[in-house]
Amino acid sequence: MKLLAYFDAFLKNTVNLNQTRLGLLDDRVRVITSTLKGDAQIGELYVDHSPQGSWAHRTIIKPLNNHEFDADILLQLNEVDSWDPKDYLRETRAAFKRSTTYRSKVTKKNRCCRITYAGDCHVDVVPYIVLGDGREVIVNYAENEFEETNPQGFTDWMKEKDDLTNGNLRRVIRLLKYVRDYKQTFTIPSVILTTLLGERVQAWDAVSRYSDTPTALKTILSDLSSWLDLYPLMPPLPDPGCPQTTFNHRWNQPQYENFRKKIKLYSDWAREAYDEDEKAASLAAWQRIFGTSFQKPSVAEKSLAASPQTPSPRGDRAPHEQYIEELGFSWKGGYSLRIDAEVLPHKGFRNGPLRRLRKVRTLQDLEFSITTDVPEPYELYWKVRNRGAEAEDHGQLRGDIFLDEERARKRRESTRWKGHHYVEAYIVKNGKVLATDHHEVEIM
Ligand SMILES: [Mg+2]
Known part of the structure; x- marks a missing residue:
């Protein structure tokens, strides 16, 4: 059974990061960026900033076991001819070190400065430069090199895929990030998980295949499992926003192999739970995947969960249009x-x-x-x-x-x-x- 109201309540109460914490994040990022804009050195170079990664895709989940959640922002700076790649990161950190607010909160990572709010979240500030030759780059500090990137292209791609599923791709990504963090039976960087799930979304009968969250979950898991079957060895994992670069260096063969095995298992479990007509048995089957926080919603929550009518992502049919x-x-x-x-x-x-x-x-x-x-x-x-x-x-x-x-x-x-x-x-x-x-x- 689909147990739609259960899915809604589970997402709302257990999986999603709540609105208060997202609002607090907005406030924090506003103060961070106004500090940088006001800095004598970095302020001169500041061009723009924007959310990226799971924050931009709206796939951040509530961290488990009091872990901090992670939010990334791109900090666009003007190019300085005399600077090495690593200088952008070094100077950004220097600006934070000049601020009494951030002096004790900042740490330098390889591609970002991390501002930590203990017990709640950290904000990764990633310097980003559009070079004179048009390349969009971030900085690899250890290698003192620029790395080509197209974060906006990735976000656009993700939104196109999500729109085909009427917003259900985003929910499926959150659910599987939850499964990863809750079960700890497989390891995969969020950006690769997002890519693998998004790539599975097809322009085929989207209205029924992604009609609601459990249907989209079952469909995407099954398509992912079939695709993984083709590849005993980790295939190239191109960045959809920038296909000439791949994510492979962030994962490895044993992790891939294990992920492949677990997705097959969870895909079978999702199909069993979905196909089971008896309510208690279906609930037990979904709980095998999500644990016992997946449970009967309260009466108030149940009445809120209206049965959704999926609009076609294709819109109206043109006179000679074929599907x-x-x-x-x-x-x-x-x-x-x-x-x-x-x-x-x-x-x-x-x-x-x-x-x-x-x-x-x-x-x-x-x-x-x-x-x-x-x-x-x-x-x-x-x-x-x-x-x-x-x-x-x-x-x-x-x-x-x-x-x-x-x-x-x-x-x-x-x-x-x-x-x-x-x-x-x-x-x-x-x-x-x-x-x-x-x-x-x-x-x-
Ligand atoms: Mg981060």
Whole structure:
């Protein structure tokens, strides 16, 4: 059984970080950044700051056993020609050391300055620089090197995936972070867990596959387990915001192997709990995964949990729009597919990965390519769906699904209409869909 009210209460009472602590975090970050802005040295270089990681993705959970929770902010500083990479971190720490408030709270880590509020949280302040050549970097202090990053691209990607699930991906990530911290039967950095779960979200029948939290949990775990089956050895784990860099150095083969085994087990348990029709037996089965804090909600909480009606993440159907589920294929899944969009060079305009540029102007050219672990031969299908008034007025909402007949595995499009559009790709073999991806395209 789904036990929806139980899931709502469990998330609210046990898993989620409560609003008071998030509010306190906002206040603390405001004071931290105004201190830096007021500093004689760093204040001159300050450009901006923004939440990143689990804080930006809204996947922070309440720490277990009185541990501190972790919140990261990017501190964007201007480039200083005469500085080494490590100077950005050293000077940020020096600014905190000049402050009576932070002198005793600051410690320097390899990529950040950590401000610790004992027993509650720590805030990691990560210096971040956009270099003259356009690279976005953070600092590795020990190596005295810049590391390329695209935190905003990761956050955008995560939001696209979360929107396909109507917010249920975020809840599934929190639940599995809870399982990791509560059971301590596997180890995985949060950023890798977020990536692996987000990559499993498919543009296939999203309305029913991610209709509510327990359904999304069962679906995503099962797809993750199938995908892990393909890889006895840890596969490359590219950063979705910056696919040329991987997260592999933050995990290892024994940890991966163990994670693979545990996900298989918990996926089986989630399916059993979901399929069990008898309430007490279903509750006991969910408790095998979450422990006994997963329990019957109070009467007040129960009445609050309305049965959710999932709106389609796709919105209204365009006149000629097709949906992949309606073409007679069936779903198999278990593989990965990523669409990369490249803005091609054009005089006077910025070019490069769309994940970095975030938006593209009209009258430019985009090239979409794919990365997949499905072995050839397979059929690739594309869909381009325009949205917004301009495309609509010109009868250009599109949305038909077409075969990559030439097996080019690439697709060129020009940017005509302003609006928030998307491209999807689907890999089909023997009538079964093995992998899909979805990439938003904002034209300004
Ligand atoms: Mg941190």
